Amino acid sequence: MGTNTKRTFIGKRNAGSSGEQSKATSSANATLNEALDAFIHAKEAEGVRPRTVENYREHIRYLADYLRTKHGWETAYANDLTPEIIRSYIKYLRTEKPRYEYAEGRKDKWVGLSVNTINIRLRTLRTMCRFWAKEGVTETNAMETVKNVVGDTIEEVPGISDEGIDRLLASYDVNNFAEWRDKVLIMLLLDTGLRITEAVSLTVDNVDYHLNTAYVPSQVAKNRRMREVPLSREVAKLLSQLHEESCGYFGESPFIFHNAYGEPFTAGAFRTRLNRRKKRLGLSRLSPHMFRHTFCRNYLLNGGDLFTLQKIVDHADIDTTRKYVQMDDEHVRQQHNKYSPVRRLLKRK
Template identity: 25%
Template sequence: MANWATYIKNFQSFLKIERGLSQNTIDNYTFDIEKIVLYLSDNQINENPISISEETIQQFIYEISKTINPRSQARIISGLRSFFNYMIFEDYRNDNPMELVEIPKIGRKLPDTLSTDEIDKIIGAIELNTDQGERNRAMLETLYGCGLRVSELISLRISDLFFEEGFIKVKGKGDKQRFVPIGNLTQKYIDIYKTSVRSHLDIQKGHEDTLFLNRRGKQLTRAMVFTIIKDLAVKINLKKTISPHTFRHSFATHLLENGADLRSIQLMLGHESITTTEIYVHLDRRHLTEVMNAFHPRK
């Protein structure tokens, strides 16, 4: 299967250099392609990326559909389709064997949205008599106040804070940078954390500019932020399944409900396509009717 390894490596370079994707996304693509390589090996099918047929692909999809859910199946199909499109782009193939493979229909799963009252309760449940409490309040206010991804939150740097201008600089997917507005309240809680907690930490080398640190003076992990939020949800007896992403989703939803336009929300969230933003904020018909009634000249 060495032949596959060479093409996969070249595909990884293409995703990184040509498409500017993050390492995490590239790893996911690779993981999906390696599934079919493993299938070929297990079944002693000697086909490479250039020779593999539509029939072999169909059989592979049929086999994996027995063990994985439709959502995972759809992701693998999408990943393979991108790989074979790359093969065509580089003139290795003339056709995409994924062309007629149908993606299974999956319900659009939207994360739970928190009301402003629920967000207040979660943040209100933080014990502020501890150093971690001050940090956690500042973090959750930033997650919700700026609509960040958890990866963007934990990698936020002090040099990314432009409080006088009212912005923070965020490094998003594929290392794309954007400026996001930050409110006075969020600024206040970050300043309190920096002054009363962070300044007393023994900061480890390489983390001098990282804003949110653990008690050992290092950057927080994604898992730690998940745990903090889960524990607070349990504490207030919240019956919703929430994660750091719930705060980002709520940020977008609340902006939309209060009259913000999709283009502005798209820029703040860092979505490449406005289609993603439309799905994200799950435009409901009631809100569209309100917009029509409020703004159309023939209302």
């Protein structure tokens, strides 16, 4: 297994030289990349987004790299995947894979990926293997008996402390256009819990400055559902000011967020700029999604309810919302001091 030797797969009996047998032979000899292309072709026909396709390719690239470096498979065939091979891959991800191998400038190369990251890759591979088996690309479903990784504890989704937010916002020079734009974007993320792609894609037509509402179109939303997201008056005013100033620099544009050349600002560019800011401030972590987590946590701490929060942030499953709002020890202590039944009892005496 793992060699480049072509194998013969017998499909329909007595098919002779018919096209049916040729098709089966071709599918059974598909390389991992050829099988991936077949899967992507089917998913694109179903309407998956380009970002999802990129994730498919990335996850298979990780697997192919492992098969090449650990098993010596210069060309991997889809039919060579077995439960044993996949479990050895999982073990590698848990115990050997450097966590920050490709992160620029990182010196802390922790070993072993998080349980959540591994399970995301397994979920993608499970979907592919099921498709390949049903379509006859592989003889069996290699993921059929492979389970997700179970962690000892549920990993908390990190947010940013109030002190951290104050420090971050104070670090921006609002006399610089790019820094002011970044600050406005952070304020928007903290005010609404928007995903970063939804935020940078915001157009002036999708903001109602009278109702203080942002509209996320279905073609931008992750779950393909248009939704209305409330804005605070202060953030709505900042968006209006930013758009007006940008139009003064670059001319009329439907977009609210632009780079310094007048082009639409991108999520990738913002991530890069946050990474630089993180290094400048000496922070251990800083990413766009952390603002979404912070919004969710603070929304509940300020008295909001879980079901309204689920609608605002567009979670299909409320369990996802619960995961986003796990509190750290300090917030637990604060909430206990505020709502302890005994403290209320003693106050009545």
